[in-house]
Amino acid sequence: MAKPILTIKNLTKKYGENVIFHDISLTVNEGDTIVIIGPSGTGKSTLLRCINLLTCADDGQIWLDDLEITAKGCDDDRVRQHIGMVFQNFLLFNHLNALDNVMLGLTKVKHMKPDEARVKALRELERVGLADRAEHYPGQLSGGQQQRVAIARALAMDPRIMLFDEPTSALDPELIGEVLEVMRKLALEGMTMLVVTHEMGFAREVADRIVFLEKGSIVEEGPPDELFYRPKHDRTREFLWKITELYGKKDENK
Amino acid sequence: MDVAKFLQYIASGTAYTVGVTLIALPSGLILGTLLALLNVYSGKTSKALTNLYSTVMRGIPPIVLLFILYFIVSGSINLSPFLAGSISLGIVSSAYQMEIVRGAILSVSGGQMMAARAVGMSKRQAIRNVILPQTLRLAIPPWSNEAAIVIKDSSLVYALGVPEILRRAQLISASTQQPFLAYAAAAVIYFILVFITSRLLDGLEKQLRIPANP
Numbered sequence: 001m002a003k004p005i006l007t008i009k010n011l012t013k014k015y016g017e018n019v020i021f022h023d024i025s026l027t028v029n030e031g032d033t034i035v036i037i038g039p040s041g042t043g044k045s046t047l048l049r050c051i052n053l054l055t056c057a058d059d060g061q062i063w064l065d066d067l068e069i070t071a072k073g074c075d076d077d078r079v080r081q082h083i084g085m086v087f088q089n090f091l092l093f094n095h096l097n098a099l100d101n102v103m104l105g106l107t108k109v110k111h112m113k114p115d116e117a118r119v120k121a122l123r124e125l126e127r128v129g130l131a132d133r134a135e136h137y138p139g140q141l142s143g144g145q146q147q148r149v150a151i152a153r154a155l156a157m158d159p160r161i162m163l164f165d166e167p168t169s170a171l172d173p174e175l176i177g178e179v180l181e182v183m184r185k186l187a188l189e190g191m192t193m194l195v196v197t198h199e200m201g202f203a204r205e206v207a208d209r210i211v212f213l214e215k216g217s218i219v220e221e222g223p224p225d226e227l228f229y230r231p232k233h234d235r236t237r238e239f240l241w242k243i244t245e246l247y248g249k250k251d252e253n254k
Numbered sequence: 255m256d257v258a259k260f261l262q263y264i265a266s267g268t269a270y271t272v273g274v275t276l277i278a279l280p281s282g283l284i285l286g287t288l289l290a291l292l293n294v295y296s297g298k299t300s301k302a303l304t305n306l307y308s309t310v311m312r313g314i315p316p317i318v319l320l321f322i323l324y325f326i327v328s329g330s331i332n333l334s335p336f337l338a339g340s341i342s343l344g345i346v347s348s349a350y351q352m353e354i355v356r357g358a359i360l361s362v363s364g365g366q367m368m369a370a371r372a373v374g375m376s377k378r379q380a381i382r383n384v385i386l387p388q389t390l391r392l393a394i395p396p397w398s399n400e401a402a403i404v405i406k407d408s409s410l411v412y413a414l415g416v417p418e419i420l421r422r423a424q425l426i427s428a429s430t431q432q433p434f435l436a437y438a439a440a441a442v443i444y445f446i447l448v449f450i451t452s453r454l455l456d457g458l459e460k461q462l463r464i465p466a467n468p
Contacts, residue, residue, distance in 0.1 A: 052372060077371075077375065080371060081374030085372040087368070087369065091369035092369070093366065104384075105374060105375070138466075140466060153373065154373075157373060
């Protein structure tokens, strides 16, 4: 049986009276790529931030492997080392070049020796196809390149799972492909990934399961074919229809 | 009295002026940075307290504060007027420098902190390795302004009897009846000091600027 890496049980998050999401339960098994889709403002990003403990959930539990990370006294910083996070707006460290961006976590958090960290960081940059840009600063890289460096930075920590928060939403259309390509490769290599995205082509092709989130609840979840061709709920069908209409042409060309 | 000796007398106060500035400016920077970090990253209480500190300190003329602080500082520890005056001036400047650093921290944006935490850094590590290196770069231009102010405000310690440029200008103007020459000489020296400092800081800013495509 597949081994669960991330288990979420009855997770709820509120800001004051405003319920962001409610009673979310989700299991991510080793090697799975789970894509979360849904209209904006339904708590997809907040869910990822709760998993990464960047935001505190109000109720419910999360386990990373066998460790309950929502338990009191859990070392947040330690947990985050094992969860890679890629943000919509890249968030590279602006004052460091690509190599140092990837190295910083290795030297400061993992306490690796600079020489070892450099070798590892270069290998990760190679993995995203940017070894030749190691000396470039974020301001000298395109959006797509910055996002790939951000992916390398997260990968360098050897995370158990990678979280992607709309990684291509801030990119010019012609730069989206290179980022998706890297993510596709990661999925093939067996990385466990939880991806929030509107890229339906990617979802259909790469996801093991798609989760449709709306108004803070999971409406439907299942394999891509099932969701795309035989959705159980009208809302799922409507949303997918709207999105495919928007992005459809691109998919047909593939 | 010949002019060369006259000028030399005033110019020899430069060492005091530079000394006061070299103590006041860095101590103000260290204190101001700590206050700014407390203001942005600590709880509500430290935010309120540091805001109060900043408001009060910036609401009082530096010379009044200098006298108050001088008597507090020199009353508790036995220090020379030079040291006590320099430290007091540093404390005055810390409120202004706190605002400079605070503004820079806020413009670095919460995203950088979040990214650092996401890699597994503690708040302290994130501040040291990600926030401060960017903040201090951004702070150089407004800080250059504050440096000019502190150099000029160093003249205030003349009131404590420190024989810096202004004090000497005043003494020699009284003894030679040449006030214009005396104060003009002092003005020129202050101007040169400020000019050199701002040029140096401009250079530093260019040197440390983060490379980016235009």
